[in-house]
Amino acid sequence: MHNSKNSYIHTSAKIYGSTTIGENCTVMENVILGYPQQDILLQVTSQGKQIEDFEFHGCDIGSGSFIRAGTTIFSNVRTGSRFRTGHNAMIREKTVFGDDVLVGTNVIIDGxxxxxxxxxxxxxxxxxxxxxxxxxxxxxxxxxxxxxxYPVRGEYHPIGPVIRKGASIGANSTLVPGIEIGEGAMVAAGALVTKDVPAWKLALGCPAKITDLPERLQSLNKI
Structure with a gap:
């Protein structure tokens, strides 16, 4: 594990593999960084080793990040600078983040x-x-x-949604597999989105219907 200067790492944090932590980071209580993904974990257990004694690529945390208590980040995850989590977030392998991303409390990202x-x-x-x-x-x-x-009813070829830049997804909404939410589009709270939402349109209802986005909302999110 390599951590750069001016980073605070709580003594209860567990850091596995060749994890890197950038400058000026904070890692709080009971955080797990670089936890081995399934294929690595099988290698560890089949060889009768401890995770701490096994060499593998952990995760890479960008500078200025703040990882709150209980968060687990798997191996082969890379974050940009100023990455932040709430409490108890779980981020699985092969997830890549840009800069200035917030992952809130209890969020699950399955890799x-x-x-x-x-x-x-x-x-x-x-x-x-x-x-x-x-x-x-x-x-x-x-x-x-x-x-x-079609969960557990046929061959599984996972295709998740694509959410284009500046889109907003409302609270308690559901996006079905393979759809695209266009640039600047909005999905209303509680909507069930079963088809593509064009750029700068509004989806609302269950199932969602596509309507015009009010002109006053036709600007990119200021995050």
């Missing part, structure tokens, strides 16, 4: 996810594998994204 710059993900959001989130996106609390059209 193989790409997230851009200036993104705000509020508490209790669920993000499955194979999702793309571009810059300046806001995702409200308790929103759920899905990546499997």
């Amino acid at each position: 193989n996810v790409s997230i851009g710059n200036n993104v705000s993900i509020q508490g209790n959001v669920y993000i499955p594998t194979h999702v793309t989130i571009e810059d300046n996106v806001f995702i409200g609390p308790c929103a759920v994204l899905a990546n499997d059209k």
Whole structure:
């Protein structure tokens, strides 16, 4: 593990693998960084080793980041600068973040996810594998994204939603697999989105209907 100058790491934090932590970071109580993904964990256990004694790539935390208590970040995760989490967030392997991203309390990101710059993900959001989130996106609390059209009823080819830059996803909304939320579009709170939302349009209702976005809302999020 390598950590640069002026970083605070609580004594209860667990750091695995070749994890790197940038300058001026804060890592709070019971945080786990670089936890081995499934294939690495199987290698560790099959060889009868302890995780601490096994060499593998951990995670990379950008400078100026603040990781709050109880957060778990798996191996092969890379964050940009000024990354922040709430409490008890879980971020799985092969997730890549840009700069200035917030991952709120109890958020689950299930891995193989790409997230851009200036993104705000509020508490209790669920993000499955194979999702793309571009810059300046806001995702409200308790929103759920899905990546499997027919769970446990057929062959599984995960395709999560794509959320284009500047889009806003309202609280308690649900996005079904494979849809695209266009640039600057908004999804209203509680909406069930079953089809693409064009750029700068509004989706509301259950199932959601597409309507015009009021002119006063036709600007990128200021995150």
